[in-house]
Amino acid sequence: MKTYEVPQNIQDANDLEQKLELLKHIGRSFSVYRIDCGSCNGCEIEIFAAITPLWDPERFGFKLVANPRHADILLCTGPVTRQMYYPLLRAYEATPDPKIVVALGACGATGGIFYDAYSVLSGIDKIIPVDVYIPGCPPHPASIIYGLTTALGVMDQRLQKTSFEHDNEMPPAVEDSVLGNTLFERDLLVHSKRLMSYIFGRKLYDKYLAALVKSGNIKDTKATKAAITEAMKKEDDPRYAECLGILHNEIYTQYVPCQEEDKISLHRVKWGR
């Protein structure tokens, strides 16, 4: 598909010098026109969160307007569906020169998760020249405020292209196992992630290992049972407490020979407060 070519007169009126000139004269009054080019409305919700009194962008003079003819900044969201292609161009041409175009969200910046879908043009910058990219899916209101203030030159750009090229060929060190068998740690981590997902699962894994080491002798089933039960009673969050018991019953007993009475009976221990 042949995409839009920016007409020469718009191109001439939109070079960098004229944009800087505009920023010099405009003071503290920026009219923002928001175009939804087929986004999922996540970005819209965050834009409206960003213009509430909680963030209050009118401190810098940002104001949403209802007409592109009143706007200085075009805030474009969405991966540009085929239906929204011409409306986007109409809004772009209607905006007075020089105009600043901001691509908001992962979809606006590069197409995001839809980058290779058949029905979209994947990204605002494939069609019209973009000045500021704000990634995020959706971006946090603070990111939007940051992006708009970066567009005005109030704040500096933080992100820079980074490239690591010198490979020392040294893999990260593997930690020693507490039981002398790393398969125990592996199973423990996998099961705690299965129980509580990855963020909380990692915390659970750390809690369990800390409680296990605290027992003194790790291969002594009585001592470990007492230590884990103690940790369960101290734990504030009942989810962690129950999962500590499950981990002990299901993983620890596989690696250390245990009797039936060495398991923790979960319905008898009172955990939490």
Next chain:
Amino acid sequence: MMKLLDISKKYGEITHKYPFEPYKVAENFRGKPAYIYDLCIGCAACGVACPSNAITVQLNENKSKLIWEFDCGRCIFCGRCDEVCPTGAIKLSEEFELAVKFDKSAMIQRGELEVQCCSECGKPFSAKRLVKYSLECLSKANLGEKRLEEAKSYVSVCPTCKKTATVANFTAGKEMVIE
């Protein structure tokens, strides 16, 4: 009007001072995935898990380096790379100030890893760090001496050569090949 002023006095000022004072995001906020090059082993688990292909792990054109590349503009901050990473080389950070001006390539992050060539056919198939890391993991996993020696020979063989070797083991060499 006076009533409005009274109400605003009662509730105080709630506007964040953000651009002038740093803003602290909520706990477990999903920000930009932070990449620690020294921990990366080039296993490509993140590239497989990434739903929007923001992370790609590919050999470069002359097949001398394995390139790990992350495009922040395409990232949807789902955290699956963090979930699957075996060494914790990629973790979601609390960074939210990601906007860039004019040049989109500022959002790209890349790392180059040395490639391991297959000991049978000589074709590159993996990163050297991954092979070393696998051996180190195996050496700490209670394996027998003989089993470890065996492992040392097969970790540096590419999947295709492994397959042919297995087929050669199981057959007498006289069977008809179905293409």
